[in-house]
Amino acid sequence: MTEQTQNNNPAFLHQFTAGAILPLVQSLITAVIMFVVVFILAWIVFDALDPLKPAAIISVVTLLVTWLSRQKMWISLASLELMTGIDINQDGVIGEPIAQDGQDEKVSTVWIDLRKVGLKGSYSNSKFPLPKGVTEEHLAQIAHDMFILGKTFAETELSGTGRISLPKFRQLRGVMERQSLCEKTGTASNAPYELTDEGEAWLKQYLPSPTPSDDDL
Secondary structure (H helix, E strand, C coil): CCCCCCCCCCCHHHCHHHHHHHHHHHHHHHHHHHHHHHHHHHHHHCCCCCCHHHHHHHHHHHHHHHHHHHHHHHHHHHHHHHHHCCCCCCCCCCCCCCCCCCHHHHCCCCEEEEEEECCCCCEEEEEEECCCCCCHHHHHHHHHHHHHCCCCCCHHHHECCCCECHHHHHHHHHHHHHCCCEEECCCCCCCCEEECHHHHHHHHCCCCCCCCCHHHC
16 A cells, blocks of 8 residues: 555544444455355255255355454454553554544645745745644654654654654655655665755754743843
8 A cells, every 4th residue: 555545544443444344345255255165065066955055054154253253353453552552553542542533524634835945046836735634743743853852754763652643654754755855765665765955944844943041031
């Protein structure tokens, strides 16, 4: 899955789609496959008089078992995070995320006005949206971690619990790369990213203004 097509919700594993629809579709597909296999075996191999009956029974049992196993796997993820204290799915929350009904619909998209200076001193303005759910507070946190704490522009250092989630960071990085605010340092697929000069100047805008000292007053 590419950065552009990742799900907009950082708690994707806990959404209705992943918790209900996806397991149901997987269960139905598995049940249909089992129905066909058992029907063929009963009819051709065992020469059963009524191959539909065992095929139907096996497919229903398969449907229920697959559905229950998928639900158990989905529910146990939050429990495993609580036991280990590790944010396994990188949604920014250890355990079951706090319910936020309609969060994506209520979160407004942040638009960025970017002013660029050309090689000959010309100016150009571009306006682009941040990924949904990415806020200026996230940018301020990234700027603080990089320019105050000295961290690199790496997802392992800038995302996770208490910060921007890993999926959101990857989406943000994809937007920044398209705007030439960051770039890969090599041609390998796992090459690290770094900020460009424009990206560094842009991100530093989100650092808090220094508090005037007594000597400056």
